[in-house]
Amino acid sequence: MHIEMDFDGTIVSGTLNDTETAKAFFEALPISIHVGSSGMDFCGQIEQSFPYDAAQVGYGWSNGDINYNPGGGWFAVFFDGEDASGSYGDQLNMGRLDDGAIETLRGLKGSYDITIRKA
Secondary structure, X not given: OEEEEEEOOEEEEEEEOOOHHHHHHHHHOOEEEXXXXXXXXXXXXXXXXXXXXXXXXXXXXXXXXXXXXXXXXXXXXXXXXXXHHHHOXXXXXXXXXXXXXXXXHHOOOOEEEEEEXXX
């Protein structure tokens, strides 16, 4: 399940995994979200909620992860902070950024109204 995220004309792509959450997210596309950068990710709240297996919710991320936070309804795409991420809970991995996307995101600053769509 391939996706594209449009950051005001800068397109980054990713691949979703086969979790129940990722499948439901993919079926809901296209989705528009207002995201901001924390210096390690771009994240924003999603109006929809998605089903999830509580056993898949945990702490931390790897740089390049595409995550859903079921407790707060947050979408996040991570480009940094992996080493210190173990203290951040309520993380459910839905997929990974494709090659080159981490560097592209590191070059973006500020906030965006992004559109996530099927690729």
